[in-house]
Amino acid sequence: MKTLFLFRPEPGWSVSSKTALDMGLDVSGAPLFTVEPVDWEVPDPEQFDGLLVGSANVFRHGGKQIDRLTKLPVHAVGDATADAARNAGFLIGRTGGGGLQSLLDELDGRELHLLRLAGEDRVTLRLPEKIRMETKIVYRAVPQSMTDDDIARLRTGGVVALHSGAAAERLQVEFDRHEMDRSQVDLAVIGPRVAEMAGEGWRSVEIADAPGDSELLALARALCQTDE
Known part of the structure; x- marks a missing residue:
């Protein structure tokens, strides 16, 4: 199963992380902005x-x-x-x-x-x-940097759940800054605007059925269960 990366700010990060862990997912990531x-x-x-x-x-x-x-x-x-x-x-x-x-x-x-x-x-x-x-x-x-551990893990692939346009923009900045390969990563996004702001080059970009945390995490779980 692929790792799920969460980058939304607190207190949402902890809420989404707990929900994802309860769903049996391997969760990584940290807020990319406060x-x-x-x-x-x-x-x-x-x-x-x-x-x-x-x-x-x-x-x-x-x-x-x-x-x-x-x-x-x-x-x-x-x-x-x-x-x-x-x-x-x-x-x-x-x-x-x-x-x-x-x-x-x-x-x-x-x-x-x-x-x-x-x-x-x-x-x-x-x-x-x-x-x-x-x-x-x-x-x-306020932007924050991606951790060294998340950078290393994302180089081998994974699924990123994006809750906002701000998170999508920060993700692009960090991938470009660290010369990471977008084609290794699947995106689960909360809505069409966020998908557009995430840019191109990702392995896949899928939009949640509704703009809510539960719907987004359900989509992310499905992507985590796809073949490597």
Whole structure:
């Protein structure tokens, strides 16, 4: 069985690692970036009809400022983000299941002014005709280097699970920096945008059935069980 490499930041890394180990997989890897808050100012909540949020990191790193926005419903990209919003005291307007653009498209036809809370690394969105949006950056990803052990193990192949575009970009940087062979490695990615950001040259790139950790790890397990 091939080794599964995880590179997402904490606390997600530990959660995914435990799940993968419980699935009987050989797990390696370490976060390729850490997430830290950035200074930001909260606009007047009365100007907005809701929040558009694409990551639970918004609620982990948004600071005390975010408490001023709890009266606004959260349109969350997926279940994990929605759960983080509820735990922070927010009500959920809508929970997506196919990426942030798909979620925004589901709101088409409604006249809304949304406040998007995001990280520095974020996908460009196409706004439906009646929706206006303002964006505030509340966190950023700080790059980390791949460990020597992971570099050595990846030179012989394996499966990498990618939870975000930021992880895909960091993986490319590390492979190029250490002159590693992409054709030895299979990628399991959480969505089409991440697959695109991962670039070319990999042994295979497979997209999870839905943008969730359980679906991604199920795909990764199947890839780990393929022939060497």
